Amino acid sequence: MSFPVIGVFDSGVGGLTVLRAIHRRxxxxxxxxxxxxxxxxxxxxxxxxxxxxxxxxxxxxVSRERLGVLVVACNTVSAVALDVLAGDLEVPVIGVVEPxxxxxxxxxxxxRIGIIGTPGTVRSGAYERAVRRLxxxxxxxxxxxxxxxxxxxxxxxxxxxxxxxxxxERYLSPFGEVDTLILGCTHYPLLEPIIRSxxxxxxxxxxxxxxxxxxxAPLVRERAEGVGQRRYYVTDVPKGFSEVAxxxxxxxxxxxxxxxxx
Amino acid sequence: MSFPVIGVFDSGVGGLTVLRAIHRRxxxxxxxxxxxxxxxxxxxxxxxxxxxxxxxxxxxxVSRERLGVLVVACNTVSAVALDVLAGDLEVPVIGVVEPxxxxxxxxxxxxRIGIIGTPGTVRSGAYERAVRRLxxxxxxxxxxxxxxxxxxxxxxxxxxxxxxxxxxERYLSPFGEVDTLILGCTHYPLLEPIIRSxxxxxxxxxxxxxxxxxxxAPLVRERAEGVGQRRYYVTDVPKGFSEVAxxxxxxxxxxxxxxxxx
Numbered sequence: 001m002s003f004p005v006i007g008v009f010d011s012g013v014g015g016l017t018v019l020r021a022i023h024r025r026x027x028x029x030x031x032x033x034x035x036x037x038x039x040x041x042x043x044x045x046x047x048x049x050x051x052x053x054x055x056x057x058x059x060x061x062v063s064r065e066r067l068g069v070l071v072v073a074c075n076t077v078s079a080v081a082l083d084v085l086a087g088d089l090e091v092p093v094i095g096v097v098e099p100x101x102x103x104x105x106x107x108x109x110x111x112r113i114g115i116i117g118t119p120g121t122v123r124s125g126a127y128e129r130a131v132r133r134l135x136x137x138x139x140x141x142x143x144x145x146x147x148x149x150x151x152x153x154x155x156x157x158x159x160x161x162x163x164x165x166x167x168x169e170r171y172l173s174p175f176g177e178v179d180t181l182i183l184g185c186t187h188y189p190l191l192e193p194i195i196r197s198x199x200x201x202x203x204x205x206x207x208x209x210x211x212x213x214x215x216x217a218p219l220v221r222e223r224a225e226g227v228g229q230r231r232y233y234v235t236d237v238p239k240g241f242s243e244v245a246x247x248x249x250x251x252x253x254x255x256x257x258x259x260x261x262x
Numbered sequence: 263m264s265f266p267v268i269g270v271f272d273s274g275v276g277g278l279t280v281l282r283a284i285h286r287r288x289x290x291x292x293x294x295x296x297x298x299x300x301x302x303x304x305x306x307x308x309x310x311x312x313x314x315x316x317x318x319x320x321x322x323x324v325s326r327e328r329l330g331v332l333v334v335a336c337n338t339v340s341a342v343a344l345d346v347l348a349g350d351l352e353v354p355v356i357g358v359v360e361p362x363x364x365x366x367x368x369x370x371x372x373x374r375i376g377i378i379g380t381p382g383t384v385r386s387g388a389y390e391r392a393v394r395r396l397x398x399x400x401x402x403x404x405x406x407x408x409x410x411x412x413x414x415x416x417x418x419x420x421x422x423x424x425x426x427x428x429x430x431e432r433y434l435s436p437f438g439e440v441d442t443l444i445l446g447c448t449h450y451p452l453l454e455p456i457i458r459s460x461x462x463x464x465x466x467x468x469x470x471x472x473x474x475x476x477x478x479a480p481l482v483r484e485r486a487e488g489v490g491q492r493r494y495y496v497t498d499v500p501k502g503f504s505e506v507a508x509x510x511x512x513x514x515x516x517x518x519x520x521x522x523x524x
Contacts, residue, residue, distance in 0.1 A: 038311055039301065046498050049300055146412045154408055163428045170425060236308050 004068025005030045005229075006216065007061045007091075009054075012040030013241075014149075014186030015073030016248035018096070021213035022071070023230075026220045030228040032065040036261065038236035041149075042076040043120035054081040055088055056261050064233070067091045069219050071212055075117055075184055079126035092219065096208040099215040100182055101130035104206035108180040111135055115142035116171065117184030118149070127184050141178065145171040145185075152190040153244060159197040168198045180204040190247065232256040266330025267292045267491075268478065269323045269353075273315075274302030275503075276411075276448030277335030278510035280358070283475035284333070290486040293493070294327040298523065300498035303411075304338040305382035316343040317350055318523050326495070329353045331481050333474055337379055337446055341388035354481070358470040361477040362444055363392035366468035370442040373397055377404035378433065379446030380411065389446050403440065407433040407447075414452040415506060421459040430460045442466040452509065494518040 006029050008019045019033050036042075036057050042050050054077045058070060070093045072078050072085065078095030086093045104113050115127045122144040131138050147167050151157065156164050172195065175181055181203055183189065189207050196205065234241070234256045245253045268291050270281045281295050298304075298319050304312050316339045320332060332355045334340050334347065340357030348355045366375050377389045384406040393400045409429050413419065418426050434457065437443055443465055445451065451469050458467065496503070496518045507515045 038307060040306070044302070045300060049498050146416055147409060150408045150412055163425065163432060166425045166428060236311050 004221075005032050005065045006220065007032050007034070007065055007067040007070040008073050009034045009036075009057055009061060009070060009077070010073040010186065011036050011042040011053075011076065013037070013245050013248050016245060017186050017189045017209045018071065018073040018212050020249050021209035022216065025213040025217050028224040028226060028228050029220045030230070032061060032067075032231045032233065034061050034233045034259075035235070037234045037241070038261075041118070042074060043118035045076075045120075047080045050076055051081045051084050053261075054085055058085050058089055058093075060259065060261055061233070062089055062091065065231070069094060069216055071216060072096065073186055073208075073212070075121040075186065075208070076124075079121055079124035094212065094216060096186070096212055097126045097130050097184075099211040100184070100206055100208040101127055102134060103211040103214070104180045104182045104204075105131060105134045105138070107204040107206055108135075108138070110179050111138040112178045112180070113138050113140050114175040114178035114181040115140060115184050116145050116148075116175075116181065116188070117142075119144040119146060121184050127182055131182075141174055143171060143174060147171075148185065148191055149187045152187040155247065157190055157194055159194045161194070164191075164194045165198065168194045172198050175199065175203070178203065180206055183207045187248075233259050235259060235261055266483075267294050267327045268482065269294050269296070269327055269329040269332040270335050271296045271298075271316075271319055271323060271332060271339070272335040272448065273298050273304040273338065275299070275507050275510050277333075278507060279448050279451045279471045280333065280335040280474050282511050283471035284478065285492075287475040287479050288482045288490075290488060290490050291482045292490040294323060294329075294495065295493070296323050296495045296521075297497070299496045299503070300523075303380070304336060305380035307338075307382075309342045312338055313343045313346050315523075316347055320347050320351055320355075322521065322523055323495075324351055324353065327493070331356060331478055333478060334358065335448055335470070335474070337383040337448065337470070338386075341383055341386035356474065356478060358448070358474055359388045359392050359446075361473040362446065362468055362470040363389055364396060365473040365476070366442045366444045366466075367393060367396040367400070369466040369468055370397075370400070372441050373400040374440045374442070375400050375402050376437040376440035376443040377402060377446050378407050378410075378437075378443065378450070379404070381406040381408060383446050389444055393444075403436055405433060405436060409433075410447065410453055411449045414449040415509075417509065419452055419456055421456045423456070426453075426456045427460065430456045434460050437461060437465070440465065442468055445469045449510075495521050497521060497523055 078097045082095040334357045344357040
């Protein structure tokens with residue numbers, strides 16, 4: 001007997017941090033990951049292009065897998081294309097913005113919430129809107145942190161690294177007064193130690209991976225024995241892919257299936 | 263009367279540093295720039311994907327403009343797809359690798375040549391091969407510098423900036439003994455002051471923009487009055503495009519023409 005699959009879609013490898021949290025939370029679930037590695041990053045594209053790519057990718061996953069839910073692990077797609085996708089597909093679609101904003105609001109004592117992400121995500125204002133829908137009097141501040149992604153991919157993430165530290169201090173200096181910080185990019189969980197080290201110890205971090213894993217757990221079939229099937233689709237396999245993927249997923253990816261989305 | 267146009271193709275905005283050098287060297291020439299901003303960056307793609315994108319983009323420019331020469335200002339395309347393009351097109355194709363390597367060899371006194379670039383460019387070994395073809399006994403060392411591109415796009419390029427300085431010092435520490443450093447990425451001219459500030463004063467920098475402008479000047483019609491026509495094609499116009507473009511080009515870009523390469 002076959003059970004519906006949890007589909008996870010991202011523009012690249014960053015969404016593997018979300019998949020990793022899902023694997024931890026519901027290891028018995030079958031999952032299928034699609035990373036649009038040939039067209040990453042989406043964060044610098046226009047909204048029209050992001051919508052086109054996202055529809056194209058989501059339709060592929062739906063055609064290929066018996067999905068029970070589609071998780072959009074990409075902040076950019078979640079910010080600009082989630083409604084379009086939800087209207088286009090038959091399965092429930094869950095983005096990263098709403099669950100992460102909900103987690104931040106739940107964690108926040110005083111409603112002073114900071115948001116960091118890629119330039120595209122921050123510019124969209126999606127997290128601010130989501131936070132304010134849940135807590136109208138929330139005070140939010142946000143900042144784009146373009147050097148954080150290459151820092152994570154370079155592996156310069158140790159809190160004792162003076163460069164990582166100086167970059168984190170510069171980017172996070174406006175956030176000394178927030179009580180909760182939203183990590184609005186799937187790469188940022190890799191930077192959690194350095195981010196924690198430059199913020200007051202009382203600052204809560206709301207990370208999309210944990211938030212999403214939490215929010216889809218109720219949609220997944222009940223506990224079963226063993227480990228579910230895990231399939232990986234990518235649109236390109238650049239050199240060094242498996243090393244980078246392993247850093248994000250924890251595990252290696254064996255035999256990613258290369259597909260052409262056109 | 264119409265003269266052939268200098269076509270300049272890059273995966274994004276970085277090639278504008280090359281175009282800028284061409285505008286300075288032969289301001290009267292007509293130019294047409296194509297930035298494949300919808301699919302940037304190429305540096306993380308597989309060679310097959312890069313070849314496909316590059317052919318597609320080059321054919322567009324050839325079909326649209328009366329080209330006299332096509333300058334491939336993208337290091338990744340120059341490294342992996344130049345021969346294919348040259349075989350595919352009727353016009354001469356000039357990449358950044360050969361002219362820059364030639365400039366480095368000419369500048370180098372002792373033949374100790376360093377190479378910095380994106381991970382894809384460095385991994386390709388194209389600059390080493392080009393240097394060694396010109397000077398068989400050259401000693402080369404190379405390093406990928408993935409934080410340099412976002413540093414340039416962030417505008418944190420002042421030599422007094424402690425973050426820019428620390429990153430440049432870390433990346434360039436292996437290059438204390440080279441006499442010439444190849445800037446193997448079109449973003450790096452923006453970082454020239456910081457790069458100079460952490461290297462010995464005697465180190466020569468070989469920059470693709472100047473090298474390419476120099477090498478195409480003989481192919482361009484003789485000096486004429488005034489300023490040539492300058493057209494800009496892009497495959498996507500992300501928010502903030504004109505600010506970033508202005509940083510690379512010096513001038514602003516007025517009315518970029520958005521085209522769909524499919």
